[in-house]
Amino acid sequence: MRLNEGITFKPNFKRALSYMRYTETYSATPLEIVNSGLGFTVMIKNESDRMGLGSFKALGGPYAVAQLIMHKWQIEKGEKLEPYRLHDSDVMAFNAEQTFITASAGNHGIGVAAGAQALSAKAVIILSKTVPKAFENRLTDFGATVLRAGDNYDDSVAAAIVEAESRDAILLSDGSWPGYTEPPKLVMEGYTVMAEELRTGFEASNQWPTHVFLQAGVGGLAAAISWMIRHNWSKQPEIIIVEPSSAACLRESHRAGNIVSVTGPISDMGRLDCKVASLVAWHVLEACDVTYMTITDRESIDAATALANFGFQTTSSGAASYAGLVKQIGRTSLDKTCRPLIFLTERK
Numbered sequence: 001m002r003l004n005e006g007i008t009f010k011p012n013f014k015r016a017l018s019y020m021r022y023t024e025t026y027s028a029t030p031l032e033i034v035n036s037g038l039g040f041t042v043m044i045k046n047e048s049d050r051m052g053l054g055s056f057k058a059l060g061g062p063y064a065v066a067q068l069i070m071h072k073w074q075i076e077k078g079e080k081l082e083p084y085r086l087h088d089s090d091v092m093a094f095n096a097e098q099t100f101i102t103a104s105a106g107n108h109g110i111g112v113a114a115g116a117q118a119l120s121a122k123a124v125i126i127l128s129k130t131v132p133k134a135f136e137n138r139l140t141d142f143g144a145t146v147l148r149a150g151d152n153y154d155d156s157v158a159a160a161i162v163e164a165e166s167r168d169a170i171l172l173s174d175g176s177w178p179g180y181t182e183p184p185k186l187v188m189e190g191y192t193v194m195a196e197e198l199r200t201g202f203e204a205s206n207q208w209p210t211h212v213f214l215q216a217g218v219g220g221l222a223a224a225i226s227w228m229i230r231h232n233w234s235k236q237p238e239i240i241i242v243e244p245s246s247a248a249c250l251r252e253s254h255r256a257g258n259i260v261s262v263t264g265p266i267s268d269m270g271r272l273d274c275k276v277a278s279l280v281a282w283h284v285l286e287a288c289d290v291t292y293m294t295i296t297d298r299e300s301i302d303a304a305t306a307l308a309n310f311g312f313q314t315t316s317s318g319a320a321s322y323a324g325l326v327k328q329i330g331r332t333s334l335d336k337t338c339r340p341l342i343f344l345t346e347r348k
């Protein structure tokens with residue numbers, strides 16, 4: 001698939017924010033300002049407590065579950081469903097017949113499972129053998145059925161496609177590919193809420209970031225935030241996409257000019273260890289004037305330790321954008337006057 005081949009992404013970020021405000025668990029996550037010892041302060045968008053689910057993925061799966069239910073209700077019942085109707089008994093009975101299926105490296109599955117449970121729908125989450133047991137336990141706590149398939153994330157995605165077809169269920173992936181783009185766009189639309197929270201704060205303080213570092217797995221997070229920055233922020237930063245060196249699917253697709261799959265050993269950055277980029281996310285990033293870089297497992301582990309020393313408990317996946325920042329010092333315009341923004345994407 002070549003660039004610009006009919007891929008569009010125009011998120012309805014106002015709809016996403018108003019839906020989140022309607023839910024009981026939503027509140028904006030903090031922007032932490034840290035005296036980093038790097039010669040400048042670092043801004044950290046701290047997603048570790050997002051809606052009690054432990055990562056920014058709480059904005060994507062639950063939002064997409066709700067939107068897909070509202071869409072299906074409208075098609076089958078001819079009524080436009082507003083969010084306040086989602087918990088009415090007739091809608092809940094309808095929801096109970098819906099099954100959502102996805103592969104996950106952990107957090108997206110939690111989002112889908114929590115979103116389905118909140119609306120009385122069912123969730124089936126497919127995990128590869130590399131996903132820690134702790135995620136499986138959290139998923140079953142949310143009432144999901146967990147299946148194990150494949151040696152890596154990309155194998156579990158293939159298994160989820162087959163499983164969704166055989167059960168006649170709704171496939172709700174966070175990645176996208178030719179012919180499957182709309183549900184992942186809803187997931188990304190949910191993530192745009194983070195960028196709006198940030199924009200509101202920066203408008204008020206007038207302390208805009210000069211550089212934004214975003215870690216990427218399939219690229220949904222990075223693309224949603226980059227799109228929002230380029231379309232809605234009044235001061236423009238450099239945007240740097242950070243991937244594990246063993247799973248640089250976005251950078252390699254950028255170099256090739258089309259989506260390519262990469263090979264490499266299993267990364268300690270488990271949630272970023274995706275060997276094939278999301279088609280939609282990659283298209284968006286290519287239009288957002290971003291640069292790509294990679295980090296090693298060692299660099300991400302050191303970054304998680306550094307963040308722990310500042311009082312933030314996260315994993316190497318959660319710390320990857322900080323690792324990217326540290327690695328770039330001396331190589332770019334990161335001097336005393338810069339104000340970098342990084343994303344701490346999950347709690348430990």
Ligand SMILES: Cc1ncc(COP(=O)(O)O)c(C=O)c1O
Pocket residue numbers: 055057105106107108174215216217218219220221222271272317318345346
């Ligand atoms: C903690 C964490 N950080 C970053 C990412 C990367 O997000 P994406 O796959 O949308 O690029 C993920 C994805 O699962 C994640 O769980």
